[in-house]
Amino acid sequence: MVDKKLPSLADGLRMMLGALDETVAAGLDGAEPYLKTRRPWQCDQAQKRSFSSSYDVKARDPRSVVKAVGAHWRSRGYRIQEENSGAPKHPEIYADTDAFELGIVGFPERGEVWIHGNTVCLAGEVPEDWRDVR
Amino acid sequence: MTKLWLADAPSLRALAARLDDVSGRLAPRVGGALSPVFGADQIARHPELAHYAERLRALRRWCEETSADLRRRAAIAEQADALALDPVEPPAVRSALVAAASGAADAALSELRLLVGARGPGPGRDEAVAAFFATLAPDTALAVALAGAALTGPLGGVPYELRYAANRLLIRQARAEAEALWLTDRVALFSRLLQPREVSAMRDGRVVSLRVPRQFLLFDPNGQGRVAEVFGDLASAVSVAVTVPGTGNNLATYTDGPGANALALHDFAERFSGGRTATIAWMGCDLPQTLPQAAWTSYAEAGGPLLRDFVTGLRLGDDVRTTLVGHSYGSTVTGHAVTAGLRPGNLVAVASPGWGVYSAAALHAPGIRLYALRHPHDVIGIAPVVSLLSKAGLLGLLATAWTGHGQDPILLDGVTRLATGTDRDLVQLGLDIDAHGDYFTTTGRSKLATKNIAHVIAGDQRPMPFGVGRDRTDET
Numbered sequence: 221m222v223d224k225k226l227p228s229l230a231d232g233l234r235m236m237l238g239a240l241d242e243t244v245a246a247g248l249d250g251a252e253p254y255l256k257t258r259r260p261w262q263c264d265q266a267q268k269r270s271f272s273s274s275y276d277v278k279a280r281d282p283r284s285v286v287k288a289v290g291a292h293w294r295s296r297g298y299r300i301q302e303e304n305s306g307a308p309k310h311p312e313i314y315a316d317t318d319a320f321e322l323g324i325v326g327f328p329e330r331g332e333v334w335i336h337g338n339t340v341c342l343a344g345e346v347p348e349d350w351r352d353v354r
Numbered sequence: 355m356t357k358l359w360l361a362d363a364p365s366l367r368a369l370a371a372r373l374d375d376v377s378g379r380l381a382p383r384v385g386g387a388l389s390p391v392f393g394a395d396q397i398a399r400h401p402e403l404a405h406y407a408e409r410l411r412a413l414r415r416w417c418e419e420t421s422a423d424l425r426r427r428a429a430i431a432e433q434a435d436a437l438a439l440d441p442v443e444p445p446a447v448r449s450a451l452v453a454a455a456s457g458a459a460d461a462a463l464s465e466l467r468l469l470v471g472a473r474g475p476g477p478g479r480d481e482a483v484a485a486f487f488a489t490l491a492p493d494t495a496l497a498v499a500l501a502g503a504a505l506t507g508p509l510g511g512v513p514y515e516l517r518y519a520a521n522r523l524l525i526r527q528a529r530a531e532a533e534a535l536w537l538t539d540r541v542a543l544f545s546r547l548l549q550p551r552e553v554s555a556m557r558d559g560r561v562v563s564l565r566v567p568r569q570f571l572l573f574d575p576n577g578q579g580r581v582a583e584v585f586g587d588l589a590s591a592v593s594v595a596v597t598v599p600g601t602g603n604n605l606a607t608y609t610d611g612p613g614a615n616a617l618a619l620h621d622f623a624e625r626f627s628g629g630r631t632a633t634i635a636w637m638g639c640d641l642p643q644t645l646p647q648a649a650w651t652s653y654a655e656a657g658g659p660l661l662r663d664f665v666t667g668l669r670l671g672d673d674v675r676t677t678l679v680g681h682s683y684g685s686t687v688t689g690h691a692v693t694a695g696l697r698p699g700n701l702v703a704v705a706s707p708g709w710g711v712y713s714a715a716a717l718h719a720p721g722i723r724l725y726a727l728r729h730p731h732d733v734i735g736i737a738p739v740v741s742l743l744s745k746a747g748l749l750g751l752l753a754t755a756w757t758g759h760g761q762d763p764i765l766l767d768g769v770t771r772l773a774t775g776t777d778r779d780l781v782q783l784g785l786d787i788d789a790h791g792d793y794f795t796t797t798g799r800s801k802l803a804t805k806n807i808a809h810v811i812a813g814d815q816r817p818m819p820f821g822v823g824r825d826r827t828d829e830t
Contacts, residue, residue, distance in 0.1 A: 257552065257563045259621065260614045262800050264607075272618065276561045301775050301802055302818055309815045310626060314775075314802055321801040325625065330559050334625055340799055354551055354609075 227319050228344035229269055236320040236337045240275060242296075243322070243335055247289035253277045253335075258353045263341040271350055272338035282326030282333045286311040289324045289335070298322065363435065366428035366455070370421040377417035380410055430500060431455035433526050442550050442567045447500070447519050450493060454501035462494060463502045470505065475663045483511030484669060503527075508572045508638075510667015514588050521570035522548065528575045544575070546609050553585050554621050556629020571634070572664070578640050579605025582664065583613055585620040586632035593631040593675045595623060595811040596665060596698075598657075600682025600705075601648040603641050612637055618800075619679075622808030631812055638664050641683060648683050651759065654710060658690025665696055675699050677811045686710055686759045692717050699723060700810050703769075704803070708759030714768040716760075725810055725817070726763035727772045727803055764820075771820040772810075775802035 227235065244250065253275035263270035279285045286305050290313040294300065298315040305311045312325040323336045434451035437443050453459060469486055473479035487495050499506040499516035500523055506512045507520040525547050532540035550565045572582035588594065597619065599612035616635035623631040639657030642648040661678075670676060677700040680688035685702075689709025692701060697719060703709060703726040711717055714724055764771045806817040 255561050255563060257554065257621075259552065259617065260610070262615050262618055262804075264611055272621075274621070302773065304818065307815055312805070314805070316799070316801075321799060323801055323805065325805075327625070327628075330628070334561075336621075336801070338801060354546075354549060 225318075226340070226342055229271075229339065229342040230344055230347045232319045232339040232342040233271060233347060233350065235317075236322075236339050237273060239296075239298075239317075239320065239322060240273060240335055240337045243289055243292060243324070244275060244277060246292040247285050247324070248277055248279060248333070251277055251279065258350065260353060261338040265341045268341040268343050269346060270339045270341045271353055272336065274334060274336040276332060276334055278332050279326070280331065282328045282331065283311050285333050286313060286324050286326040289313065289333075290315075293322065363428040363431040363455075366424045366431060370424035370428065373417045373421040373424070377414050377421065380414040380417070427455045427457065429527050429530070430523070432530060433523055436526065436530075442565075443522070444567075446493065446496060450496035450500050450519075451523070453493070453497040459494065459497035459501040462490065462498045463505075466498060466502065467505065470509065475510070475667075477666055477669075480511035480667050480669055483509060484513075487511075487513055487516065507570075508574070510663065511669065514569070514571070514584070514668075517571050518567070518569045518584075521573040522567065524573045525570070528573075540575075543606060543609075547573075547581075551585075551617065553617070554624045555586065556624070561625065561629075571668075572636075572638050575605065578643070579608070580638050581605060581608055582634055582636045582638050583616070584632055584634050585617055586624060588632040588634075588668070591630055591632035591674065593623065593627050593677070593812050594634065594668070594670055595619070595631065595677040595679055596634045596636050596661070598636055598661065598678070598680040598684030598687050599641070600680075600684045601642045601645065603637060604643065605637075608635075608637060615681075619804055619808055619811070622805050623811040626808055626812035626814045633811070636661065636664060639687065641687075648707070651686075651710065653683065654686040654690040654759070657687040658692075658694045658696075661687055661691040662694045662696040665691070665698070675811075675813050677702060679704065679807055679811075681705060683707065685763070689717065689760075692719050692722065697722065700725065702727070702807055702810055703763040704807070705729070706759075706763045708761060709763055711760045711766075713761070714766045723810075724763070724766070724769040725772055725807075726766075726769050727774050727806065727820075728762070728764050729774050770817075772806045773802060773818040773820050773822065774806075775799065 226232070244253065255276040257274050259272045261270040261272040283305070290300070290303060290305055293313070293315045298317055301314040301316055301321075303313045305313055310325050310327060312323065314321065314323045316322065318340075319342070320337055320339045325334045327333065430451055434448050434455060437448040437451065466483070466486060469482055470479065473482060490498065495513070495516060496519060499512060499520045503520035503523045507517055507524050509517070525544050529541055529544035529548070532544060548568065550567055552563050552565055555562055555564050569584040569588075570581060571584060572580055574580040597612065597616045599615070603612055612635045616633050620631065620633035623633060639660045640653055641657070642650065642653050647653070665676070676698040678688040678691065678696070678698045679702040680686070681704040685704060685706035686708060688701060688703070689711060692698070693710065693716070700723045705728055706726060709717065763769050802818070809815055809817040
């Protein structure tokens, strides 16, 4: 994929976290994730970094949440990379923008969804609150 | 009766220095022709002196061996002291280090050395080693593992937790040596390997993020360096993945490269499997460091059997779903591991120059499910073409028997090609170097490849095949 004008790492992280929060608000009526994690994401370009963040959220009907989130992402203009919302076991949808990728996976067997976001490799200083993410 | 053990590092080092001194004083008396007392001439003139010369030689050997052993113990004792300030390492490890430094584990360690020395690598030795440790009390077993960390760290059959503790000790010792030599880059490198990582796990049906001590099954700082790190609970896992990175990787690239990639993969597979996956980042052989080197088969020929022995040494149950994932040259290593006799459930080639074969049948492993991922425009696509030209004798003097890795796995019969997010690119050919890493690394656009590989590892549902439409709702 051709690099367009990409945001700084700090801006990319802000955009990604904003998208994750918005996704929870839109697809889960604002239900609070019981676990939020931050991890380094895969990147080996010089002077660039990428990070991921994910939310594990309890949901009464993970299948409908996945579909609702897919609709929300379309409405926001995100590119749907792959939709497999009809999978009998783990329905899932993946989308991306120029600056980050998003994914949602439903786990009906344990009544929850996992929403995952990662920035692409971005240049710029690592923000203070991400420096201990390893 | 209470035993008093001499186990503090300064005392052990002082004693070693004293023995070195004694050994040095003995040297001229047992050294042969130059000896003023027991030289060959003197012994020829006075044969009765030969008796004493032999005793002095034995005494000198004992001094040297004991001095080396005391230094080994001092290095362990130093780490026991350092651990007093470590908030992560379990307290039992410090106690075991003190016991190991005092020599309390020496008899059992000698027994283990004999057992290992009597057998070549393989399932028989792994089983004997496992049986040996099963007879030891837990604290003794840990002390033995730490007293002989260089032996037990990489040794198949040793319980995982003991190998983890042994390899962390080896890393600490390597860091201490680097500190003594003011090798600041190496100190930083080893320090990073010791920093706990946040790893996802399942507890009571919920995902938790645990900050746990690092779990290494292999560590060797020499040369390019070798390392194998486990994410997840290997003892209880029903799905185990082993990832092998490609060209250019070494100990210096490990943490942010192969290690971070395996951790990201584990995050997905752990959730897909309901918390029953362990993912191992394996870098247990030398890898090519340049593109010309990557054309050679020698690295894979040497690495394949090492990978086979490593996985065999884990002694995984027959019901454990195993997956080998090789990226770039790492996939060639995995192919050679399979042709050397390893039988994983799944073999995944990512951006592969080839498994070292021109047909799936040549792997001689009919039961293995085969998968491959490659972006259409990935530059690696030309590698098998060059290999085929070489095989056909069309490269003249450039064609050698020790270069080329066989056919592109995505073109082999019986291989399922998986989606990488670029299925619908209008141009399905190209020479994009960045794309070569865009499964785990390079630009960060790797979520689809990552989740597809994770589905293979977890076995929860079929991964998305290459070229299948985006809106698939009829999962079978």
